[in-house]
Amino acid sequence: MGKEELTFCGFTIAICSFVVQLMTLGFILSMNVFYIEYIDYFKDSATKTSLINGIGIGTTFLIGPFVGVLVNKFGIRPVVIGGGLLSSGGIIISTFASRVEIMYISFGLITGSGTGLAYGPSVVIISRYFHKYHTVINGIASAGSSIGIMVFPPLYQVLIDKYRWKGAMLIIAAMNMHTVVCGCLMRAPDDRLQDMAPYEQPTSVSSPECDASSDDFEASKFIDTGEVHVTNPEKASEVKILDKNMASSDESMGKKSSVHRHKRFSNFLRGSGIKLFRSHPFLLVMWFTNFIVAIGYMAALVYLVAKVVSVGVTRLQASFLFTIIGVCSLAGKIIHGSMVDCGKFPPLLMFSSHLFFAGMSLLLVPIGDSFPVFAVLFVVFGYSVGVYFSVIPICLREGLGVQNLATSLGWVFLAIGLGDILGPPIAGWLFDISSNYNYCFIMVGTLDILAAVTVLLYYGFDTYRTSRHAS
Known part of the structure; x- marks a missing residue:
């Protein structure tokens, strides 16, 4: 990626990160405006009603480790897009709620999960593009949440007065779809290599090494089919050795499967980041x-x-x-x-x-x-x-x-x-x-x-x- 393209992409990423943080953390923290509307509509206790926004804000951050696993596995772009769709969907479902308990699920869990999925990657991607001015750009992007807290509450109140709380939430769901648009533009610097299809990988020209490997490939068929046609007499002795070792290879399959299961479990621990707490005490300090x-x-x-x-x-x-x-x-x-x-x-x-x-x-x-x-x-x-x-x-x-x-x-x-x-x-x-x-x-x-x-x-x-x- 050339310097000019990186500069242009970096500028685009900074704007998208700002908008995503505006429409996630700024949005979810401003929804306290709807508290009085919930009280009047559901006719429930203040304690139960206050949990609607509490669960939404808490879920936004609680799913953090899960978001980290998804980003490492699928990349930033799909996670942000999925988060935007999920949060807008949760807002729309909330307009059909008839009880506070339904709002716990629709707004608290679904919308909260969506904002969490979109917010985390918007912070991570800044570090992928900016190194020298990482702190400055990160501060500008994170200012989106502060601007949301200043701007959204009066805007939400105007929408409530004009369209009531259900109509206001539908408009907010449409506004929140800007997260999906920004997610489509969030391409990490190394995404080009990751998105390259297998057919686009460079192929090697034939060489003596390649010819030799073809003989090895002929011999390797023996393991799968039990038959082999050896065209090179020098390889005949190797085939005999393969035949003698078939029994021992069967005995080792059980050990290999257990090792494979242990490897999968280790990969899970590595992907979830649990091992980071043991290898990096600093993470434990920051967590506490x-x-x-x-x-x-x-x-x-x-x-x-x-x-x-x-x-x-x-x-x-x-x-x-x-x-x-x-x-x-x-x-x-x-x-x-x-x-x-x-x-x-x-x-x-x-x-x-x-x-x-x-x-x-x-x-x-x-x-x-x-x-x-x-x-x-x-x-x-x-x-x-x-x-x-x-x-x-x-x-x-x-x-x-x-x-x-x-x-x-x-x-x-x-x-x-x-x-x-x-x-x-x-x-x-x-x-x-x-x-x-x-x-x-x-x-x-x-x-x-x-x-x-x-x-x-x-x-x-x-x-x-x-x-x-x-x-």
């Missing part, structure tokens, strides 16, 4: 930190408005805090790339430091008593979230290599999905036993700081170990 960070992140978003309103801030001002988080998160995703690419800020150290800033801002929420104070705290929180979430694939790429990025990112997404599901009920349990939202934010802030310290300790140990090996 992202799990506890996701618990805090979702809990903070769910109980943000309730906490702020409880101290006298109006609901309109409280909702504006989400806009602040979205704008600052977008700024963090764009700015962090130039900081990492300058070479003075290691990605892992940037990940740890911004986890710490996010944790400190959440720990200070309980002392907030006015909108300006909360605005400042969530400016810091939003910017920190934009940085540390965007730098996750950068850290995995540097720590595990490009060849393991899809698999490792899938396992990290699994950790995020588990945290997204567990975070709100854990924080809700703290409120039930204390009747105070302050303990919720103390918990989530502490978890972020714990994650920051864990990553910082690993970074220090890894730097010390590398320096010792170098000396």
